[in-house]
Amino acid sequence: MANTVLHQAVTRGHADHGWLNSYHTFSFANYYNPERMHFGALRVLNDDTVAAGKGFGKHPHDNMEIISIPLEGDLEHSDSMGNKTIIRKGDIQAMSAGTGVAHSEYNANSDKPVKFLQIWVYPDRKNIQPQYSQVTLQPADRKNKLQQIVLPRSKDSDGVTVQQEAWFSLGDFEKEKQVIYEIKRKENGAYIFVLKGKVTVEGQKLDTRDGFGVWETNKVSITADSDAEVLLMDVPMNI
Template sequence: MKFQVYKSDARGGADHGWLNTKHSYSFANYYDPNRIHFGALRVVNDDIISGGMGFGKHPHDNMEIITIPTKGGISHQDSMGTGSIIEAGDIQVMSAGTGVYHSEMNAYEKQEGHFFQIWIIPNKRNVEPRYQQLSIKDVAKTNELYQVLSPNPDDQGVWIHQDAWISLGRYTESTKETYHLKGKNNGIFLMVVEGEIEFEGNKLQRRDVVEIENIEEISFLTSKNTNIMLIEIPMNI
């Protein structure tokens, strides 16, 4: 097993007044040649947007873009004709494929919007753009991991054009968790969203991350009142 811990304050980012953002990988004005991507995982942005503000219409192509709000709601409009509000408790995916324009605005004037945006490099280029949004409240579990994204349209959660899986965990009790990887030669990006976990003798706290390679399964111990996000991602791209 090979792993590397990254503390929350090691992330890049910027405070633009209306947008306070943290980047796990090089993005916008943050560039670190050692932090470009982790396998097919290209972006993990942790964004806070002021009420009524957001990102105007802009283009994407050949990227799987996943949005997971944790507070408030994000208003989405795109060139496919999709218009929706993605609320905390939802997950959204947009396969940009041959190209799409979209905008992302805080849906509420008097409340901050908090969300993760994740970009995953696809295994198919120039696909027809697509949009999918689901509530994950019905599949959410307590004190165990639950899947919210996979490569399979018939599986639980949303799907993308890549052999990647995202699972979330919400722990009210101290719990020993074990995760078995689904893909050979895949790696794990594990973030403590809130609370604390212990992994291989390392204590990880809010927004700390561990990247793990060369394993078939991992185990870690959560503290009470801990939320995590686990991304299984292909390393050979």
């Protein structure tokens, strides 16, 4: 029998700083819930909206995998590894902070907000040389199916790489479409985050921005109850 956990959108932590409106699925900054610390190796799932021309000044990280997924608008990134780029919807970015990296993130537009997910995953090895990867993927490749966007290092496939046995996928489904996702490793679980619309996952009905974790199973059933977009994160449960 699979284990499950439900995190409804309305139960998330929330911080409105004016320039930044952020929702936290797991404990982060001033939001602390001892029952919402992580889902296996998935430590942070922040749903951020940054006002026009605003952003995060340069700040440090270490020994964490940091994945950014733009949803609307353009995000300007700069880091201590010498990377300076703009990531847009369709782009996926990952940094392995390792021994330490500093980065800044700003809304590249002066006339509209930028919306993006920032996700942290615990690495399976520490103190590596910091690494950066970024890809532009085709949205058509996730129509009515799951498109892999994040995968472990040394795997030969599209997507950005992380220092963990983790696989992320995006899906854009028409109403009534069903997919069966096979979890990559028996030690892993799957966390499904609904970006848009309504879906049913293993019998549990989910709405926009709800999160649902499933583990101790080898597959997950996802059915679109409306046109829907989902992010699936396949991560180790033992860290």
